[in-house]
Amino acid sequence: MSFEHFLTFASEAETVGLWGGGLLALALVAGFFERRRLKRNAIDQVGWMPWFAISFVCLIIGAGLIALAIKGMAAG
Template sequence: MRGAMAITHYLTFASEAEIVGLWGLAMFAVAIFALLAEKRRNKVARIDRIGWVPWLNIFLTSAMIGAGLIALAAKGIIAGE
């Protein structure tokens, strides 16, 4: 219970730069998930069972957004805002 309270306390009083950094990390998590799904998709033996989700596009988009958000957050955290 104390851990959950500490997380909510941190999120309540976090700066905007820290919140943007957390969103950047979440986008990187989505990118890693999409990369693993794309690797799994490439291992499928039957070509008619590969699925329809464009995992590579999801990976690239979320990785670029995550990198941009983390770059913005780093600048804000270093500036002390």
């Protein structure tokens, strides 16, 4: 089954699960960049992107969406 076929006939719970997985992946990327920002060599070059806030918000929303998707898939 191709991914396009899966997306066409996916239930709402599966779609919410995909969004949650995408947000968790974004949280991992933002967490990596936050760690990179904290370990920088030049202490004066802080940067302007709030990586911690991005990773925290994506983690909370993504985990909530995954929990709802699991509940929806279990219900049928």
